[in-house]
Amino acid sequence: MQENKTQSPPQKSNPAQLLFEIFCAVIFLGMIGLVFYNAVLRKFFGSSFPPSEEWARFLFIYITFFGAIEAFIHHKHIAVDLLVNLLSGLTRKTVNILASAFSLLALGLLLYGGLINVQQTMDTRSVATGVNMALINGTLPLMAIAAILVELRSLWKIIRRPAALFHKGQG
Structure with a gap:
């Protein structure tokens, strides 16, 4: 027997929310790109580029705090x-x-x-x-x-x- 579950329609995001999500996605992709770049440098050249390690760390800090804002706004934090x-x-x-x-x-x-x-x-x-x-x-x-x-x-x-x-x- 199947349950009849009604789903609420997806909420339309306003332009500010969309820009915030794009901002977070760019930060996250930038962090992934920098870590990948360093992994390639280490694998093929035996060394890394210290500024990219530092930028990846900074972007990780940014995505952590901006992600916390997003979670707090949508009440998706741990409770x-x-x-x-x-x-x-x-x-x-x-x-x-x-x-x-x-x-x-x-x-x-x-x-x-x-x-x-x-x-x-x-x-x-x-x-x-x-x-x-x-x-x-x-x-x-x-x-x-x-x-x-x-x-x-x-x-x-x-x-x-x-x-x-x-x-x-x-x-």
């Missing part, structure tokens, strides 16, 4: 909701508000630490490429700001939603 799924009504709404508040606190600490890290590396240059490390480390506060904005929007939705609409097992 442990075992206890929350057992709750409903005002109790669940209150727990969701508290969880969101703690998330904002953690993201605020991440932003603060990221800004300090950027400030401390303003005069530091990378070894192989000479890139200012504040440009690399600046992705952390950018990710934190984006996540704070997303979390504030989620918190606002939770606050505005009536407690009666919070049901057990609802995702």
